[in-house]
Structures are given as structure tokens and as C-alpha cells.
Amino acid sequence: MADVARLAGVSSQTVSRVSTGHPGVVGTTREQVLAAMRQLGYRPNSAARALKYGEFRTIGVILFTLSSTGNSRTLEAIATHAADAGYVITLIPVGAPTQDRLLGAFTRLGELAVDAVIVIMEVHLLDAATVAVPPGVHVVVVDSDAGDRYRVVDTDQADGARQAVHHLLDLGHRTVWHVAGPRESYAAERRALAWRSTLEEHGRPVPPVRHGDWSAESGYRAGLELADEADCTAVFVANDQMALGVLRALHGSGRVVPRDVSVVGFDDIAEAGAFIPPLTTVHQDFAAVGRRCVEAVLRQVRTGTPETGTTLVSTRLVVRESTAPPPGG
Amino acid sequence: MADVARLAGVSSQTVSRVSTGHPGVVGTTREQVLAAMRQLGYRPNSAARALKYGEFRTIGVILFTLSSTGNSRTLEAIATHAADAGYVITLIPVGAPTQDRLLGAFTRLGELAVDAVIVIMEVHLLDAATVAVPPGVHVVVVDSDAGDRYRVVDTDQADGARQAVHHLLDLGHRTVWHVAGPRESYAAERRALAWRSTLEEHGRPVPPVRHGDWSAESGYRAGLELADEADCTAVFVANDQMALGVLRALHGSGRVVPRDVSVVGFDDIAEAGAFIPPLTTVHQDFAAVGRRCVEAVLRQVRTGTPETGTTLVSTRLVVRESTAPPPGG
DNA sequence: CACCTCGATGTTTACGTAAACATCGAGTGC
DNA sequence: GCACTCGATGTTTACGTAAACATCGAGGTG
Missing domain, CATH: 3.40.50.2300 (Response regulator)
Structure with a gap:
């Protein structure tokens, strides 16, 4: 800054005023300072500014x-x-x-x-x-x-889960199974709680929960188990990646989605519309x-x-x- | 820092030495300083440090x-x-x-x-x-x-694309079609160039290129077009998201992957193993x-x-x- | 025992910036 | 015409830190 001031023939304070856009610098002076700044490739030192401003x-x-x-x-x-x-x-x-x-x-x-x-x-x-x-x-x-x-x-996890479960119940499913996220996850916990309480509010049986780790692979494993449950017609999966795994497991087991089993995910990732079939899911903003x-x-x-x-x-x-x-x- | 120095009964320089872990501070003094730092909730000001160190x-x-x-x-x-x-x-x-x-x-x-x-x-x-x-x-x-x-x-885009094309040619495909990324993308450009040159090196015909925008949706559109090409038996898709769309388009058109058409992606995203069918793809590190x-x-x-x-x-x-x-x- | 060395600690200074205050000159009102 | 005001600019200072240098005392050495 001192160099700029020297080159422009002004004090460093004037340079400071120009670089912070403060008023009270007349046009011609400002021009000189700006020219000097350009010529010397001056850039303000943000460490010094941070120090000054606190x-x-x-x-x-x-x-x-x-x-x-x-x-x-x-x-x-x-x-x-x-x-x-x-x-x-x-x-x-x-x-x-x-x-x-x-x-x-x-x-x-x-x-x-x-x-x-x-x-x-x-x-x-x-x-x-x-x-x-x-x-x-x-x-x-x-x-x-x-x-x-x-x-x-x-995100309003609970409301999202409720919407998913309601959608499936409204379609006529007797109950909804759940593939949850990892036990340590807050989001997984709240989605699972809302799923459970929504079923209970409607007096529906609460099937056992499978826990995944959010990965498609873990969803696949859970899906294989669900494919063996003859009365499983609807699944709410706690995220779209796991839902992808569930879809593949059901497909591999000969259960056709959505004819035999309905699947709802959570997140609405960009790829969800390209799953086979395109995934119904809860959109997170x-x-x-x-x-x-x-x-x-x-x-x-x-x-x-x-x-x-x-x-x-x-x-x-x-x-x-x-x-x-x-x-x- | 001055407060810490006062409380510990030392100079600020000694505090500085303690906080930077410099040698030359005797044990008892160091303890006092550390205690004072804790008591006052002192944390070094990184703006001042940055200013000092440049x-x-x-x-x-x-x-x-x-x-x-x-x-x-x-x-x-x-x-x-x-x-x-x-x-x-x-x-x-x-x-x-x-x-x-x-x-x-x-x-x-x-x-x-x-x-x-x-x-x-x-x-x-x-x-x-x-x-x-x-x-x-x-x-x-x-x-x-x-x-x-x-x-x-x-990433060595060109080599990855070559591996993909070689793999398909080695399987016996006459040629390999390509769904490329957007024209503005360097990576897409290099993958496409390597795909083309590999085909040319082997004297294979070079089918027309479709350009997507990396999204599964654009892959789906390209896939619908490819499904109409009767002699298309192998596709190299420039990323996995678009490959997902291609898979869905082929599936929807009744072309079975990999029996009728082989598909190779690029990236090896976490979900690629859960696609239907699990996707052969080029892993990027x-x-x-x-x-x-x-x-x-x-x-x-x-x-x-x-x-x-x-x-x-x-x-x-x-x-x-x-x-x-x-x-x- | 005087001198020297060396380790522990204190004092001064500079890093780059901008606020606060000082100065200076030109216009203004009476 | 003189005091006064106000805008433009310069000067001083402080922000928190750490390097460089200064000091001081203890222990060793001839």
C-alpha cells in the first residue's frame, strides 16, 4: 500500500479510502490511485483487514x-x-x-x-x-x-416420512415396511419414528425394521430379505440410494415394481427419475x-x-x- | 494475549512462545501460561498470525x-x-x-x-x-x-475411454456407439476423441455420436434413440448417470442388457453396482x-x-x- | 573469583490496514 | 475582510502476533 501511495503521490490513508470505496476522495486523485494500484498489481491484504476489523x-x-x-x-x-x-x-x-x-x-x-x-x-x-x-x-x-x-x-424428516407412508396407505396397502438408515443417524431415526407412529395412528401392524447404512449395497441386502416376505407389498426406504438397491433386489427376485411391491424413497436425488422404474420419493429442499x-x-x-x-x-x-x-x- | 500474560505474570512474548510450541520455556512457566490461557478462553488470532507470517x-x-x-x-x-x-x-x-x-x-x-x-x-x-x-x-x-x-x-480420460472400448471390442462387438457429455466439457471431449481413435485404430466404423448433458435424463433420451438402431450392440456412455438413463431406455424398449446391448459407463459412482444390471464402468480415482x-x-x-x-x-x-x-x- | 556461556525471559519492532484525529485551503456569510 | 465551515487530504495510532534483539542470572572454567 505504501508503494501505491508513493507512486500516486498521496498518503496511504488516501489509498485506503479508495480501496474501501469511502467517499471524500476527489475524482482526479482517485484516478491516480487506481492507476497506481493497477500498475503495481496491488491487492489489499485481507489478513490485515481482518485484524483491523476484528x-x-x-x-x-x-x-x-x-x-x-x-x-x-x-x-x-x-x-x-x-x-x-x-x-x-x-x-x-x-x-x-x-x-x-x-x-x-x-x-x-x-x-x-x-x-x-x-x-x-x-x-x-x-x-x-x-x-x-x-x-x-x-x-x-x-x-x-x-x-x-x-x-x-x-428438513422436516417426520413430515416427509408421514407423506410417504400416507401415500402408500392411501393406495390401499395394508401396511408399509421400512428400510431405515444407520442407527447413529438422527435423520434415519426420525424417519423411522414417523413411519412407525403413522402406522400406529392408523392401527396398522408395524413390520420389523431393517437397518442399512445409506448405501445402495445395504439396500440390496435389505431388499433381498423383503423379497422373501410374501405379504410385503409396500416399502418406505429411508433414502434413494438404498431404494435403488431395493429395486434391484426385488427385480432380481422376480417381484415386479410397482405391480407386486411399491417402493418410496427419500431425498429425490437427481437420478431418481431414471431408476427402473422411476422412483416415487420424498423431495428434500x-x-x-x-x-x-x-x-x-x-x-x-x-x-x-x-x-x-x-x-x-x-x-x-x-x-x-x-x-x-x-x-x- | 496481553491479558493472558498479565494473569500468568509473564510477558506476552512468553505466551506467544507457549502457544506456538517454541522451545525455551521452562516447565513451570509453561504450565502457568497454559492455565491462564484456559481460564481466559484465549485463542490465537489467526488474522494477526497471517499478517505476521505473510x-x-x-x-x-x-x-x-x-x-x-x-x-x-x-x-x-x-x-x-x-x-x-x-x-x-x-x-x-x-x-x-x-x-x-x-x-x-x-x-x-x-x-x-x-x-x-x-x-x-x-x-x-x-x-x-x-x-x-x-x-x-x-x-x-x-x-x-x-x-x-x-x-x-x-484423470487419464483417454486411457479410460480406450479401456472401455477395448473391453467391448474384445467381447466381440463389431463396433461401439457413444453417448458423449456436453460439448463444452474437456473431459467429455477427450473421452469422445479416445473412443473415436480407438475404433479407427481397429478399423471399425465410427457411429454417430449423441451428446448428453451428464444427466440421467439426457442419457435416457439418447438411449431411446440407440434402442432404435438395430445394429447397436455396444454403447460406451461418458458417465454413469447418463448410463443409468441409457439402461432405463433400453429396458423400456425391450432391449435386454447385456444380452442384446452391452453398456459401459464412466466414473464408477457408488450406485453403479446397484444399477439393473450392475454397470461395467471405468473407475476414476x-x-x-x-x-x-x-x-x-x-x-x-x-x-x-x-x-x-x-x-x-x-x-x-x-x-x-x-x-x-x-x-x- | 572474575569471566564467559547459555538458557530463560522481557522489550522493541514490524507486519498492512483503517479509524480517529489533525491540518490545510477554499469558499461563505456578515 | 475576517472568522467560520467544510471538504480533501495527511498523520498518528492500534489491531494481535512473533521475530529479532536485549537482559539477567545461574553455573562452569581457568
Whole structure:
């Protein structure tokens, strides 16, 4: 900056005024400064700015994996909306979902240049990490039940599951089977609970639950078991990847979807419409989740006040060709 | 820091020594400082550190979208390896793949606290952006042909495509049809070129190319057209999503895969093994791409010397159940 | 025992920026 | 015409840290 000032024949303060767009610099001076900046390839040092302002204009995002569609789509929405607000995203990957790693991430967080953190937390690990959030750093959590301590933004898992089950019951199925996600997952847990309570509300029998790990392979295994259940005519699968596996298992076992068995997924991934048959599924609005996260976290940063409570983003059932009335129904 | 020093009864320099782990602080003093740090919830200000050191220990990643499996997996690998090296990732999303937006991202880059940039660039847009990289910022590009100006890291697209075509020819197919990715994509272009040259090397006819946009839906449309080509017995599809669409189109048209038509994809996404039938595809090692990117970029940062040239990451054909000898072959 | 060495700790300074305050000159009102 | 105002610009300072240098005392050595 000093070089620019010297070249333009002004003080560094004037350069600063030009680069921050402050008023009170007359046109000709501004031009000279801009010319000098271009000539010297000057770019403001954001470290010095951050030091001066006491804020980084940066949001940290802690997440376990990007391999799930949901996480990467949410992250993308977060990054886009943060950019619109002049903030930048710093990624803090946590290798494996263990307590240690998570604590490590929070510790590293302490040294990081972030004003706030969005935690995309799929598993029941947040409890021990409570204390570790550095003071002054605001937190928003996705996919968790920590609404009593932090602002939580999440898809309305329960309502989505209810819509799926209702759709199948409305078609005339006596009951609905369920392939759930892993036991550690909040989302899986809530989808399963809503599935169960909806069946119970309607006085339907509650078949045994199979747990997968979100992967298509685990869905395939669960599907093979379901194919052996003669009275299984409708399945609600906790995500689309596993639903893909279920479809293949049923297909391989000679059970035709949707003639013999109806299948509903969850997520509405981009490929769901190209499954055989195209999958009826619960659409999650990941973009909205990301947007709400950024809004909530920036609100906290601006006001300086931590928030609690849960923000739910609604879902929508997308009916395609994997569901039909039960055979003989 | 001053508060900690006061509380511990030492100078701020000693606190600095403790927090950076420098030697030359005796045990008892160190303990007092650590205690004071804990008591006051002290965390070092990374802006001040960055200012002092003249580096941010941050790598910017410019990308268009996270919705493709490849991008998010690459990003994940980049983040993980960067973290291992003590670096952090800042995301610079570029809304739409237009020249303007890209230049905007590079401009924003100028104000950003990054030591280097990894550009994940799927389209032919880098040319105009050449000049815009701020001086002193090192660049690595993924998926591009800018190897004469920057270090490029990429999957060996050509070899992958050759493996796919060879596999089908070896099975006895007379020729191989191709569903390509969008025209703007480097990767799509190279896969298509290698497909064509491999056919030509073997003196096989080169059927007309269909272009999709990477989506399953576009693959479905291409697949419907291919189903009408009576002599089409083998298809190489430029990615797995489109292959999924092709499979559905063939299935819907009564052409059985692999009995009537063989299909090979590209990417080996997690779901490929659960397609109907499980997809033979070219496995891309996104983790290796990400790792190489980080290695290259940190090498440049450390030496201060820009690099050029292309680093290729090899692929591997994963044979599943979507390929077989041609009917009657 | 004076001197030297060396390890532990304190003091000064600089990193690049922008707020706060100071200055300076030109116009304005009486 | 003189004090006053106000806009444009310069000067000083502080942000939090760590390198460089300074100091100080303990222990060793001739």
C-alpha cells in the first residue's frame, strides 16, 4: 500500500479510502490511485483487514463427508448464499465420525479464522462437543436434535416420512415396511419414528425394521430379505440410494415394481427419475436448508446473540412410477 | 494475549512462545501460561498470525458445482489432504459457468486470503481468465488442457475411454456407439476423441455420436434413440448417470442388457453396482486427483516456483454385469 | 573469583490496514 | 475582510502476533 501511495503521490490513508470505496476522495486523485494500484498489481491484504476489523467474514463448515448428495448440495447452497452476503466458506473436514475426530475439529476451529460455524452433523456426537465451541463463535447445526442449545436447521424428516407412508396407505396397502438408515443417524431415526407412529395412528401392524447404512449395497441386502416376505407389498426406504438397491433386489427376485411391491424413497436425488422404474420419493429442499443456515448464522453474527430452536424445511412427495395399489387391491 | 500474560505474570512474548510450541520455556512457566490461557478462553488470532507470517495457510478452490459426484469427491480429497498439511480450504463457488462469473471469481480471489488456488474447471473458459490470477498466487487446474500455463491434474480420460472400448471390442462387438457429455466439457471431449481413435485404430466404423448433458435424463433420451438402431450392440456412455438413463431406455424398449446391448459407463459412482444390471464402468480415482492437486499446489507454495505440465491419474475398468458378447457372437 | 556461556525471559519492532484525529485551503456569510 | 465551515487530504495510532534483539542470572572454567 505504501508503494501505491508513493507512486500516486498521496498518503496511504488516501489509498485506503479508495480501496474501501469511502467517499471524500476527489475524482482526479482517485484516478491516480487506481492507476497506481493497477500498475503495481496491488491487492489489499485481507489478513490485515481482518485484524483491523476484528472479523474474518468467513463461515466455517464442519462436516463428515461430502459423498452424500444431501451434504454436498447443502454445502453448495451454503457457499452460494454466503458469497452473496460477502462471506466465504472454510471447509473443516472431519475424517471419521468419531468423538475424537469431532473434538479435534472443534479444537482446530479455535485457531481458525471464522466468525461462525455451521455443523453438518448426521450422528449423535454433538453432546460431548458442546463445551468445545470457542466463545464468540456462533453455531448453526444441520440435522441434529441440539435445538435446545443451538439454532438447528433441518428438513422436516417426520413430515416427509408421514407423506410417504400416507401415500402408500392411501393406495390401499395394508401396511408399509421400512428400510431405515444407520442407527447413529438422527435423520434415519426420525424417519423411522414417523413411519412407525403413522402406522400406529392408523392401527396398522408395524413390520420389523431393517437397518442399512445409506448405501445402495445395504439396500440390496435389505431388499433381498423383503423379497422373501410374501405379504410385503409396500416399502418406505429411508433414502434413494438404498431404494435403488431395493429395486434391484426385488427385480432380481422376480417381484415386479410397482405391480407386486411399491417402493418410496427419500431425498429425490437427481437420478431418481431414471431408476427402473422411476422412483416415487420424498423431495428434500437442500438449497433451502443451506439458505436458512446462512441466514441464521449471519443473523447471529450481526446481532451478536446466540439463538436456539429448530427451523424446519418442508418436504414434498414426488410421485413417479414405483408405487401402485397392492396386487389384487 | 496481553491479558493472558498479565494473569500468568509473564510477558506476552512468553505466551506467544507457549502457544506456538517454541522451545525455551521452562516447565513451570509453561504450565502457568497454559492455565491462564484456559481460564481466559484465549485463542490465537489467526488474522494477526497471517499478517505476521505473510501467508494464510489457506487454499482456495474455485468450482462451478458440487452436484457432480466427481467434483464433490475431489473436493473432499482436497480438503482432507490440505488439512493433513495444516492448510484449510476456502470455497469460491461460481454460480453459472460463464466467462463473467469466472472472471468475477478470479477478481474476488484477489481480495481473498489464499496462498494458492485449485480450479476445478470443466469447461473451455480458462483462456480469458489467464491474466486475472493475482500475482503470487499459485494455481493448479483440474480437468483442463491448460497444461502449458498451469500445473494440471486430471484423470487419464483417454486411457479410460480406450479401456472401455477395448473391453467391448474384445467381447466381440463389431463396433461401439457413444453417448458423449456436453460439448463444452474437456473431459467429455477427450473421452469422445479416445473412443473415436480407438475404433479407427481397429478399423471399425465410427457411429454417430449423441451428446448428453451428464444427466440421467439426457442419457435416457439418447438411449431411446440407440434402442432404435438395430445394429447397436455396444454403447460406451461418458458417465454413469447418463448410463443409468441409457439402461432405463433400453429396458423400456425391450432391449435386454447385456444380452442384446452391452453398456459401459464412466466414473464408477457408488450406485453403479446397484444399477439393473450392475454397470461395467471405468473407475476414476477422485481421491488421487485431490491428493495430487494438494501436493502440487503446496510444492509450488513452498518453492515459490510456478509449475506447468499435466499429471494424469490412471483409471481402471470395473467389469460388472452390463457387458457381454454380442447376440449371436 | 572474575569471566564467559547459555538458557530463560522481557522489550522493541514490524507486519498492512483503517479509524480517529489533525491540518490545510477554499469558499461563505456578515 | 475576517472568522467560520467544510471538504480533501495527511498523520498518528492500534489491531494481535512473533521475530529479532536485549537482559539477567545461574553455573562452569581457568
